[in-house]
Amino acid sequence: MTNPARPVTPLGILAAKLEHIVQQAQSTSLSAPLKQAIEEAYHLASGLDPYLDRCTTPESAALAALAQKTQQEDWSRRFSDGETVRQLEQEMLSGHLEGQVLKMLIHMTKAKHVLEVGMFTGYSALAMAEALPEDGTLIACEVDPYVAAFAQQCFQSSPHGNKIKVAIGPALETMQQLADARETFDLVFVDADKKEYVDYFKLLLDSSLLTPNGFIVVDNTLFQGQPYLSNTHRTANGEAIAHFNQLVTADPRVEQVLLPVRDGVTIIRRI
Numbered sequence: 536m537t538n539p540a541r542p543v544t545p546l547g548i549l550a551a552k553l554e555h556i557v558q559q560a561q562s563t564s565l566s567a568p569l570k571q572a573i574e575e576a577y578h579l580a581s582g583l584d585p586y587l588d589r590c591t592t593p594e595s596a597a598l599a600a601l602a603q604k605t606q607q608e609d610w611s612r613r614f615s616d617g618e619t620v621r622q623l624e625q626e627m628l629s630g631h632l633e634g635q636v637l638k639m640l641i642h643m644t645k646a647k648h649v650l651e652v653g654m655f656t657g658y659s660a661l662a663m664a665e666a667l668p669e670d671g672t673l674i675a676c677e678v679d680p681y682v683a684a685f686a687q688q689c690f691q692s693s694p695h696g697n698k699i700k701v702a703i704g705p706a707l708e709t710m711q712q713l714a715d716a717r718e719t720f721d722l723v724f725v726d727a728d729k730k731e732y733v734d735y736f737k738l739l740l741d742s743s744l745l746t747p748n749g750f751i752v753v754d755n756t757l758f759q760g761q762p763y764l765s766n767t768h769r770t771a772n773g774e775a776i777a778h779f780n781q782l783v784t785a786d787p788r789v790e791q792v793l794l795p796v797r798d799g800v801t802i803i804r805r806i
């Protein structure tokens with residue numbers, strides 16, 4: 536049994552709101568041109584994601600299977616039964632478009648050593664591993680042992696799974712241990728606790744974890760639109776991302792671009 540994912544991106548939320556408005560507008564006395572304009576706005580918003588998917592190289596069979604397995608899992612039950620340490624949800628998975636963006640970034644930068652901060656069921660980790668050379672490595676930080684085991688099982692069915700090493704524990708501790716061990720990474724993908732994003736960023740820039748020409752790629756930097764909406768609409772995570780975005784923008788050590796891919800992806804380069 537699969538459950539439909541709820542919209543968690545600015546575009547997905549906009550499309551869902553417009554769908555609701557289209558339905559409400561049917562039973563009102565709005566003029567026909569206004570009803571048509573509302574419907575056109577809905578199609579403009581709701582058609583984009585499926586079109587991006589269709590125009591993007593399909594995901595591998597291993598990634599498709601991992602996504603399906605994630606969708607079929609009863610995450611609320613796992614949490615209430617005490618199997619996961621926090622409430623996880625299928626919407627955490629990055630997915631086809633973002634996975635392909637990450638793969639392209641690995642190819643374009645010729646990264647060989649990658650660090651992932653926040654793995655969940657391993658979709659982005661496996662997508663990046665698929666783009667790494669045979670001797671490439673990826674260390675994935677994940678605090679939840681249940682989901683770490685879930686991901687490791689999925690990695691076994693891919694020829695690229697052996698490039699991935701999972702570090703179970705709080706990401707900041709793992710990152711500090713890696714820094715102390717003088718490990719370095721060409722690309723770091725940040726996708727764990729939104730309230731810790733500032734700390735991940737500071738540690739990456741203040742240590743030698745990032746190679747001199749390395750890149751930091753950060754997920755959810757549009758956080759459902761909350762950073763650019765009035766702060767009365769912000770959750771604690773939305774507030775944390777708004778603060779993170781401000782901090783990065785003001786940091787003279789880096790240049791960055793925020794791309795409206797899924798829930799926002801920021802690419803950061805140390806200058």
Ligand SMILES: C[S@@+](CC[C@H](N)C(=O)[O-])C[C@H]1O[C@@H](n2cnc3c(N)ncnc32)[C@H](O)[C@@H]1O
Nearest residue numbers: 627628629653654655658659678705706727728
């Ligand atoms: C949004 S999900 C990651 C999604 C994944 N990158 C993907 O693309 O499918 C965030 C993950 O970070 C983990 N996490 C949250 N806080 C963490 C922390 N302090 N240290 C390590 N992992 C953490 C959560 O357990 C969750 O699995």
